[in-house]
Each structure stands twice: as structure tokens, then as C-alpha cells.
Amino acid sequence: MVKPLDGKVALVAGASRGAGRGIAVELGAAGATVYVTGRSTRQRRSEYDRPETLEDTADLVTEAGGQGIAVPTDHLEPAQVKALVDRIDKEQGRLDVLVNDIWGAEKLFAWDAPVWEHDLDNGLRLLRLAVDTHAITSHYALPLLLRHPGGLVVEMTDGTADYNRDTYRVSFFYDLAKAAVLRMAFALGHELGPRGATAVAVTPGWMRSEIMLDVFGVTEDNWRDALDTVPHFAISETPRYVGRAVAALAADPDVARHNGTSLSSGGLAQVYGFTDLDGSRPDAWRYLVEIQDAGKPADTTGYR
Structure with missing residues (x-):
């Protein structure tokens, strides 16, 4: 089988779990060599104290058909990031895809707490x-990415430009x-x-994500049990869905048409024709605006 990203090199920064892991695995499935970074390793956990590790992600990338390479990196430390990019340059001589998925702040924000009441150090x-x-x-990776034409940078976030402009998050x-x-x-x-x-x-x-499933007390196998208490969770998707979105962008020879824009997994599924692991195409952001935020009963008909 021809893999569209054979010979391509990707860096997924923040790939221990969640979207980063899903993206890394799907880039690997498309044939890429994928460097995965973060702070959670088999030897040392980050302050998340979660069981998922970089090495696990790298193994999943390789199992999917690519080459996964785990490089523990604290992306707040410029020297570590420079050493990472120098290593990619030495070993591969190129970088075709950079995914900035570093986050690590689930435990640092308080829902609906105004700035004057929010813990300042955490914020x-x-x-x-x-x-x-x-x-x-x-700063450190883009000179290597620009060495060959056609490079792609993906900034991972939560929400689209339109949604974030109009909605307090x-x-x-x-x-x-x-x-x-x-x-x-x-x-x-x-x-x-x-x-x-x-x-x-x-x-x-x-x-x-692994963290979201834990919050709701379910697993990927029985996630629908959470709908009894959170009905709108019916629109949810696996991390591999956004992974397929990024892989589709990376394989698109005309990806420059998207330059500077904000995109969603659900929107890109309509453009490129991929599905989530269960064969559905959840369009969560349209659902959130038209159903959840509109105060309507949970109903994913027409949204997945």
C-alpha cells in the first residue's frame, strides 16, 4: 500500500496522550517518521502524574506503520528544544510537519473564576x-522546516476563530x-x-482523551454510559479523528489554500472524506453552536 507521507518527517510536540498521541499515530499510519516529545516517560512522570508515556506513543506510531521516536523534552527550556531540533537535523536532515500540541494545563485553570479570584500563579x-x-x-524548528518547500505547521488549540471570538471560554x-x-x-x-x-x-x-474518559468514569469501550449524565457527550470523538485531520492536511499538495486559517476535525472530515474510528463524522463545533449552546435537547442527528 502506498503511504502518502513516506519519506516525510514530523515533530509532534506534546504527544504523551490526547490529541498529540492521536495525531502522531495517524501520521505514522500515513508512513511518516514521527518524533514525539513531552515530559511523561516510563522513568519519570510529569506533574500530571498520568500513566501514558512518550515511549508508548512512539511504539503506537511504529505499530501503525511509521517510525516513532520518543525524545523527552521540556518545551519551556530553549536549550532542550534546540537540542531536539539539532537531533532531527542530524538524523533526518529535514522536517516536513511541525505540530505544536503542547498544553499541560488541565489542572491549572478554574472554571468560571474571574481573573481577580483565579490563582495567579496557576494562571x-x-x-x-x-x-x-x-x-x-x-523559533528553533522553523528554519529546519523551511529548508524544503511545502512544510506544514499545525497549531493545536480548542475552538475555532469564529467560536472563540464570540464565546467566553x-x-x-x-x-x-x-x-x-x-x-x-x-x-x-x-x-x-x-x-x-x-x-x-x-x-x-x-x-x-484519556483524561476526559477518566473524568466521566468511563472507558473508550463504554463511553456512551456517560450520556446518562452528560447527554451532549454523544457528539464526542476519539483523538484519532483529529489525527486523521492533520494527516490529511500533511498529505494535501494544495494545503497552502488553508494557510493562516483555523480548522476543525469535523470540518476537515467534510473536506477530505475521512471518518472517526467508528465510521462516523462528528461535527462537534457546529453541534455546539446549533444544539448545545442553543439550549436544545441532545440529538446528534445530522451532526455525525
């Missing part, structure tokens, strides 16, 4: 993890972080486009 730490890490990684710090990443893709589009590369922002929908 500032959230901004550093969500914004500084992306900027540091782009969780808290001052969370809202600011997610809006900043959207703006990064816009700015990078202006800087990369004239130099032969493309930058986009991509958001999953309501994603059944």
Missing part, C-alpha cells in the same frame, strides 16, 4: 505552558491561551506563506 503558569512553549518550539487565562494559539497560526501564515510553507490552527471537537 501565569498556564499561559507559559500554552503560549511560550509554542513560540520557543517554532472557561476563564480569563484559558480563554486568552486558546485565542493566542489561534493568532499564532494567523501570524505564522503571514511569515511562512511567502517562504513556501503553510500554517494552520486545528481544533478537535469534544475529544474523548
Whole structure:
């Protein structure tokens, strides 16, 4: 079988779990060599204290048909990021896809807490993890990505430019972080486009990450049990769905038409024709606007 990303090299920064892992695996399934980074390893857990590790992600990439390479990296440390990019350059001589999925702040924001009541240290730490890490990684990785024409940068966020513009997101710090990443893709589009590369922002929908499943007390096998208490969770999707979105972008020879825009897994499924693992095409952001935010009863008819 011909794989569209054979010979391509990707860096998924923030790939221990969630969207990063889903993206890394799908890039591997398309034939790419994928460097996966983060702070959770088999030897040492990050402050998340979660069981998922970089090595596990790398193994899944290889099992999917690519080559997974785990490189523990703290993306707040410029020297570590520089060493990572130097290693990719030495081993591969190129970088075709950069996915900035670093986040690490689920435990740092308080829902609906105004800025004056929110823990300040946690809020500032959230901004550093969500914004500084992306900027540091782009600073060091983009010269390598620009060495060959056609490179792709994907800024992972939560929400589209339209949705985030009109909707308050969780808290001052969370809202600011997610809006900043959207703006990064816009700015990078202006800087990369004239130099032969493309930058986009991509958001999953309501994603059944490992952490989300734990919050609802379910697994991927029985996730629908959560609908008894959270009916709108019916629109949710696996991390592999947004992974397929990114893989489709990376394989598109005309990807530059998306430069500087914000895209969603559900929207890209309509463009490229891929599905989630169960064969459905959930369109979560349209659902959230038209059903959940409109106060209508949960009904995914026409949305997946």
C-alpha cells in the first residue's frame, strides 16, 4: 500500500496522550517518521502524574506503520528544544510537519473564576505552558522546516476563530491561551506563506482523551454510559479523528489554500472524506453552536 507521507518527517510536540498521541499515530499510519516529545516517560512522570508515556506513543506510531521516536523534552527550556531540533537535523536532515500540541494545563485553570479570584500563579503558569512553549518550539524548528518547500505547521488549540471570538471560554487565562494559539497560526501564515510553507490552527471537537474518559468514569469501550449524565457527550470523538485531520492536511499538495486559517476535525472530515474510528463524522463545533449552546435537547442527528 502506498503511504502518502513516506519519506516525510514530523515533530509532534506534546504527544504523551490526547490529541498529540492521536495525531502522531495517524501520521505514522500515513508512513511518516514521527518524533514525539513531552515530559511523561516510563522513568519519570510529569506533574500530571498520568500513566501514558512518550515511549508508548512512539511504539503506537511504529505499530501503525511509521517510525516513532520518543525524545523527552521540556518545551519551556530553549536549550532542550534546540537540542531536539539539532537531533532531527542530524538524523533526518529535514522536517516536513511541525505540530505544536503542547498544553499541560488541565489542572491549572478554574472554571468560571474571574481573573481577580483565579490563582495567579496557576494562571501565569498556564499561559507559559500554552503560549511560550509554542513560540520557543517554532523559533528553533522553523528554519529546519523551511529548508524544503511545502512544510506544514499545525497549531493545536480548542475552538475555532469564529467560536472563540464570540464565546467566553472557561476563564480569563484559558480563554486568552486558546485565542493566542489561534493568532499564532494567523501570524505564522503571514511569515511562512511567502517562504513556501503553510500554517494552520486545528481544533478537535469534544475529544474523548484519556483524561476526559477518566473524568466521566468511563472507558473508550463504554463511553456512551456517560450520556446518562452528560447527554451532549454523544457528539464526542476519539483523538484519532483529529489525527486523521492533520494527516490529511500533511498529505494535501494544495494545503497552502488553508494557510493562516483555523480548522476543525469535523470540518476537515467534510473536506477530505475521512471518518472517526467508528465510521462516523462528528461535527462537534457546529453541534455546539446549533444544539448545545442553543439550549436544545441532545440529538446528534445530522451532526455525525
